[in-house]
Amino acid sequence: MNQPVLDLRDVSRVHGSGSTAVHALRSVGVQVYAGELVAVMGPSGSGKSTLLTLAGGLDRPSSGSVLVEGTALESLDQGHRARMRRTAIGYVFQDFNLIPALTAAENVALPRELDGERSRAARRAALAALTEVGIGELADRFPDELSGGQQQRVAIARAVVGERRLILADEPTGALDTETGEDILGLLRARCDAGAAGVLVTHEARYAAWADRVVFLRDGRIVDETRADRPDSLLETGKTR
């Protein structure tokens, strides 16, 4: 099989030391390949958001290694890591994290402009990304003129603009109703089907079910992982799972 887009190798993260040390992650190994959406589930305190933070290079592991497209993030200096985050990794957050003073298109174009791209080209790419997520006609609206679902679509456009290959989503449906949440999962799923690698952190089983694999975390450890069979014969009479 090809090289994984995201490869967490024996990753641990400890906050503090001595008697107050908190082991957020313990020797976790996860590989996510192009075209794959992996869901991470677990209760509060299980380490799922820590995993996402490390995968995105926003934090460093206490031990182990995090590789994105073969590059160990911990081997990069701060500047190169920031560039990697802008060009290779897209984030989608529960609370959207859009800049209120910028329009939808400007929010999406910002990472590309920060990377030195000319404004006109960055806007063109932003409009294409917004069109891909179904809200091209809302490009010039400000976040407070958009519904929650539309804001999350803008956030997804920002995460995928520039053909980034790794999408990290932290409870992206948390602020949305069920139907809008399913639309958002449909967009993430489509992006992964088109070749991106996705990691979805969620505590809601109905959204995790959109993933190819579901990883269960408890107390910082992976306790189980599920991969569904093809559903063709699922409902045959007498079939048991």
Place this chain on the structure above:
Amino acid sequence: MAVEHRSGLHNLGPTRTGRDGGGAGSDDDGHVIYSVTEPGRGEVAAWFSTPVQRTQPPRDELAIKLALAVTVPGVDVDAVIQAQRSATMAALQDYTRLKRAAQAKQEEPAGMAWSLVLDSFVFAAEAEIRWLDHSEARLRRAARERQPSSAPAPASVDPKVRAR
């Protein structure tokens, strides 16, 4: 001779074709064709307008298994819960794939009916996983409360450094 069923359906023999306004009695291949009688229409209407009764809950093997697991010594309850959660999640993934595949046919009544049935499976599987999560949390809390008070309480951890 026509046989009347409890549902109010008539099996129309060939001799009754055209009588009672019930349509043809059989097709060219000899398949029997049923027609709804007037009393049957009334029963169907009553059936649709009456809520499904929730009398005695059906036997729930999972609830029984978990209830036994927490009372029988030596059973790893966490493992029982996780094994079921993984199995139910795998089923939920399958239902979700089937639902996505069915979305293209939702404009047809049969396609919409199938999609709603799949929704029912999704909600049932989701509810089961939520119940397992809830049971696990309750068991963990109970275990913590049984521990001696000298053990460090989670509340003493700085919330800024606690894993989410």
